[in-house]
Amino acid sequence: MSNTPQHATTYSGDIIGGVPVITHLNLDDLESGRIYRFMFQGSNMNIGQHWYVPIMVAKGSQPGKRLLLNTGIHGDELNGSRVIQQLFATLDATQLSGSIIGIIQAAPNSLFHISRTWYSSTDSGEFSNMNGIFPGDKNGNSAQIHAYLLWNHLWQNNCDYAIDLHSQSTDTEYPLFVFADYRVAAIKTMAELIPADQIKNDEGEKGTVETTFVEHGIPAITIEIGAARSYQSKYINRTLEGIKNILNHLQIWNCQQGRTAASYGSFIGNQMYSVKAITGGYAEVKVSLGDDVIQNQEIALQRNAFGDVIHTYLAPMSGKVLSLGTGATREAGGLLVRILY
Ligand SMILES: [Zn+2]
Incomplete structure (x- = not known):
């Protein structure tokens, strides 16, 4: 857990679609036993308006571990959004010990144009792969600033474990597949609680969401859920089954144990x-x-x-x-x- 002093949850005063806008999240400030919706204020655009990230937080009645679920870093990878929506639709915060944060559209700019990359209008326009620029740069372009805000104002101090949900890119496909750095025992455990088709023991890549968490001592995995641009219920449901196993294992939610890598027969490669x-x-x-x-x-x-x-x-x-x-x-x-x- 980080020793960095945490900034208080800060409301900008704006309301979007009935949902309050925040510029910083601090789970300690939220009332226990409730589920919250926020719009997190990200970087702003050339027209002076902000990108907003819809997030949900379930703060349990009892203290416990904090799991972050993130998706939408690549804007054409959509299965993960349905995983988070379905999970939160079934949660009762009074039954939880600890917290679950669901980030549904981490890179709204990329989702807007259904693309792997974030578009910055500066210098005739350039495209950034958001999953290579963490922990971001507050003096960088709009993509780097957005990454900085996600990392510093939303993620880093609010979670003990993290899962980043992706899919394969447009015109390619994966089955249900997990990247996990087996050098960390807690990460191997998380990965093998997912009834994935395949798992790769992988040391990660600098600048990705997963590796940035791991470098900061927060166990994290990347789940690749099928193909881009679509909802594939067979993979969505199996991802949810695995995430519930992890919530059970972390004692955040005492829910029914589903299939795991062992019982499903996941193929594990190096x-x-x-x-x-x-x-x-x-x-x-x-x-x-x-x-x-x-x-x-x-x-x-x-x-x-x-x-x-x-x-x-x-x-x-x-x-x-x-x-x-x-x-x-x-x-x-x-x-x-x-x-x-
Ligand atoms: Zn991706």
Whole structure:
């Protein structure tokens, strides 16, 4: 837990759609046994108006651990929003020990244009991947300032554990998949409470939400929920099942234990390899998510505009299909098949 003195919960005085706007959150200031909705004031735009992040907080009647659920860092990854909405619809704060925070649209700018990136209008416009710039920079561009505000005014001092909900990017898909840094025992435990299809033991990447939490001593995992731009109830429901297991394990909510990685039979790998297009053209992927592939098996091909096969792709190793390119066209560097092994 952080020793940084916490700023008090601060209301700007604005109300949006009946929901109060806050510039800082401090869970200690909130009354116990209640569920709250806030609009968190993020960075502002060239037109002088702010981006607002809708958040929900369930503050339990009893003290306990604090779990942060975040989604919407990438604006085309939407399954996570339904996970948080469904969880909060079933919560009774008087039954909780500790707190749950749900951040539904962490990067509203990116959600607005259904994109992986945040658009800043400065210098003819530039795009930032929000999941690489944490803990942000208060003197940076609007994306970096927004990351700074999320980290410092909302997240860091208000949670003991964090889960960042993503999906694969537009034109690609994952099954239900977890990134987790197994060097930290508490993280391995969290990951294996999720009945995921696949789990990767992964040391993380600097600047991501997950790794920034881990670097600050807060156990965190990333859950990749299926494909972009859609709601996939089979993955949403299974994610919720896993998050309830974690809430149960952390003794925040004494709810029914669901399936785990062990009982579901999750495939756990340490390495992954992405087979990417080496040229532009029409792509045909020959495998499905979760398939077992063997080395040198044909997994994809590409055709030119006339339908001639211009390249065939073989599996460089044996493993399990973790992700697919689903778009019919692929330019060079585009993902065809990712293998976990
Ligand atoms: Zn993402």
